[in-house]
Amino acid sequence: MLFAVICADKPDHLNLRMETRPPHVEWLNGLNAAGQLKIAGPFLDAAGKPCGSMLLIAADDIDAARALAAQDPYAKAGLFESVEIKPYNWVFNNPEA
Structure with a gap:
């Protein structure tokens, strides 16, 4: 079964996101x-920042x-303000269909 995981970063936490990105990408x-x-990728703000x-x-x-x-390094680092699943x-356009 498929699940969408929708996460919003805490305000002013771009530095934490960038510091935690290498283990996050490794996990992905x-x-x-x-x-x-x-599928995976970031949402962007008005300035184009994740x-x-x-x-x-x-x-x-x-x-x-x-x-x-919960295993996502971003989640473990406390980056997210909210997570909806x-x-x-x-x-x-599902390549497996």
Whole structure:
């Protein structure tokens, strides 16, 4: 099952995001290698700076998706003000459909 993980950064935490980016990317590469990562990237503010994240991940259920999202180095570093996880149905342009 697919889940959208929608994260908003805490205000004025761009430095923490940039400092934590290398382990975050390493974690994403691991998810990708395991076939669990479908899409990932940052939300951008009006100045074009990252201010949040959106991931599309595969997990067995919502609890597994929450556990996976909690492993994100950004989450562990306290970057996010909020994290929302929703079941997702990838209808258009899904390469696996």
